[in-house]
Amino acid sequence: MKKNLMEHIGEKSPYQDMTPGGIVYGGGNSTDVRTGDWRTVTPVFHPEKCTHCLLCFPVCPDSSIPTQDGKRLDFDYDHCKGCGICAAVCPLGAISFGEKEAEQ
Amino acid sequence: MSKRDRLSGNEAVAAAIRQIDPDVIAAFPITPSTEIPQYVSQFKAEGRLSTEFVTVESEHSAISACAGAQAAGVRAMTATSSAGFALMHEMLYVVASDRLPVVMAVVNRALTGPININNDHSDSMGSRDSGWLQLYSENAQEAYDNMLMAHRIAESPEVMLPVMVCQDGFITSHAVENILLEDDEAVKAFVGEYHPKDYLLNPARPVAFGPYGISAYYMELKKQQTEAMERSAAVIREVSRQYGHMTGRYYDLIEEYRMEDAQLAVICIGSSAGTGKAAVDELRGQGIQAGLLKIRAFRPFPGREIAAALARVKAVGIMDKADGFSGSGGPLGAEVRAALYQAKASVPAVNFIYGLGGRDVRVDDFYNIFGQLGDMADGAEAPMYRYIGVRE
Numbered sequence: 001m002k003k004n005l006m007e008h009i010g011e012k013s014p015y016q017d018m019t020p021g022g023i024v025y026g027g028g029n030s031t032d033v034r035t036g037d038w039r040t041v042t043p044v045f046h047p048e049k050c051t052h053c054l055l056c057f058p059v060c061p062d063s064s065i066p067t068q069d070g071k072r073l074d075f076d077y078d079h080c081k082g083c084g085i086c087a088a089v090c091p092l093g094a095i096s097f098g099e100k101e102a103e104q
Numbered sequence: 105m106s107k108r109d110r111l112s113g114n115e116a117v118a119a120a121i122r123q124i125d126p127d128v129i130a131a132f133p134i135t136p137s138t139e140i141p142q143y144v145s146q147f148k149a150e151g152r153l154s155t156e157f158v159t160v161e162s163e164h165s166a167i168s169a170c171a172g173a174q175a176a177g178v179r180a181m182t183a184t185s186s187a188g189f190a191l192m193h194e195m196l197y198v199v200a201s202d203r204l205p206v207v208m209a210v211v212n213r214a215l216t217g218p219i220n221i222n223n224d225h226s227d228s229m230g231s232r233d234s235g236w237l238q239l240y241s242e243n244a245q246e247a248y249d250n251m252l253m254a255h256r257i258a259e260s261p262e263v264m265l266p267v268m269v270c271q272d273g274f275i276t277s278h279a280v281e282n283i284l285l286e287d288d289e290a291v292k293a294f295v296g297e298y299h300p301k302d303y304l305l306n307p308a309r310p311v312a313f314g315p316y317g318i319s320a321y322y323m324e325l326k327k328q329q330t331e332a333m334e335r336s337a338a339v340i341r342e343v344s345r346q347y348g349h350m351t352g353r354y355y356d357l358i359e360e361y362r363m364e365d366a367q368l369a370v371i372c373i374g375s376s377a378g379t380g381k382a383a384v385d386e387l388r389g390q391g392i393q394a395g396l397l398k399i400r401a402f403r404p405f406p407g408r409e410i411a412a413a414l415a416r417v418k419a420v421g422i423m424d425k426a427d428g429f430s431g432s433g434g435p436l437g438a439e440v441r442a443a444l445y446q447a448k449a450s451v452p453a454v455n456f457i458y459g460l461g462g463r464d465v466r467v468d469d470f471y472n473i474f475g476q477l478g479d480m481a482d483g484a485e486a487p488m489y490r491y492i493g494v495r496e
Contacts, residue, residue, distance in 0.1 A: 015324035020264060021203035022317050022325045023302055027310030 039082035041098045049094035056086040106284040113244040113276035117209045118143035120251035123291040127178030130158035130169035134188035136273040137211035163188035167195040174204040175313045177303025186213035189227040200235025205258030206266040213273040214461040222462020223273040225425040237267040238403040242377045244281045247271040256343040263336045272375040337404045357406035359398040366395025368477040372423040373399045383470030407443030418481035419452045425459045433489030452480040455489035
């Protein structure tokens with residue numbers, strides 16, 4: 001785990017504590033932003049229909065389809081913005097999207 | 105040891121760039137600054153500098169490439185004029201707010217319309233609030249000297265802001281003058297190497313530039329930026345002092361010419377100062393206590409210094425080579441008046457709009473201006489602003 005050099009900076013910090021030009025220290029911190037909050041329509045994974053062909057995960061613009069040992073896992077809802085591209089590319093109906101009964 | 109040469113303003117700036125040997129230059133040609141990247145690419149072809157020269161498709165791309173290069177961790181420079189400068193406008197703010205000390209040569213040319221390739225200051229004055237430092241040059245020598253000082257000022261940890269070095273299109277950019285050039289080695293030692301604290305190509309300390317600044321952060325970052333601009337005044341003075349020690353040519357935020365006992369004063373920017381000084385000398389010979397104040401640094405704005413220099417004058421003419429179209433005159437007029445008000449000065453002041461689109465300003469025009477100032481010192485009403493050199 002990288003050390004967070006900006007731990008002390010928040011919305012109440014005085015300007016003297018800000019980094020120069022708002023520079024962001026540390027890599028891989030985009031996961032800290034919960035873009036899942038922006039989602040209005042939620043995709044739902046149906047593992048019983050999935051053959052793990054993995055057509056879905058590379059088209060996800062937010063890396064919200066985690067994979068392990070050649071198989072996809074359930075959605076990362078902290079970051080999925082609900083664009084629906086994964087549902088559109090799935091050939092097996094293993095991802096439902098915008099269907100009332102499937103919504104969380 | 106300085107070496108005497110004869111160079112145009114563009115050649116002088118190109119000579120400075122060759123000596124600085126920046127890591128990246130990204131530029132797009134536009135009159136009258138075209139010669140600067142042209143000469144630089146020639147130096148590159150001759151193997152006389154190691155700069156990566158990036159030919160881009162627009163000035164917006166030129167300044168964007170400079171921003172990227174500077175953020176990556178190297179020195180980046182560009183040059184432009186007029187419409188090309190205006191096309192950079194959006195990115196000028198980005199470079200400044202990301203605290204990237206890019207240095208840019210600006211060869212001032214009027215903005216369209218009507219379309220015009222000649223000199224005034226409407227281009228750089230249009231971006232005076234972009235967060236860049238602005239140094240203006242009276243002649244080729246000053247353009248060269250300002251370029252050699254610009255990186256030291258921009259890259260100071262106290263500043264970390266971009267600098268534009270401006271000179272007047274054609275009037276100085278294309279006129280060949282006597283000039284003193286410093287030795288390559290002396291310049292390299294003076295300018296030094298660029299070692300930024302944070303840069304993108306540093307895996308040991310990963311960073312991201314240009315974050316989204318929500319309202320909870322945006323204003324704090326602007327406050328940081330404006331404090332850096334305030335601090336830059338002292339840095340300009342210190343770097344200029346060191347440059348003076350090396351070359352014998354000393355600079356400040358403003359230049360006062362025969363101001364010690366002046367009763368009538370004009371303030372101007374750029375090449376007109378040379379013409380104005382000739383008029384001052386002539387008028388002094390006639391017993392008129394004339395003086396001239398030249399702005400070298402318009403950003404940071406040396407308001408206190410200007411007010412102090414004008415403390416004892418009886419009338420002042422503030423000369424703008426750009427109309428602000430406020431109905432109240434130009435940018436220098438507005439800011440000098442604000443500085444005088446803050447200093448509780450009540451000197452009669454008139455803002456002269458002159459030299460637009462390359463309209464020549466002659467010694468006779470300065471006689472006319474000093475004549476009007478004399479009338480105001482004697483009680484004639486000072487208008488808010490007045491056009492000089494226009495047919496009416």
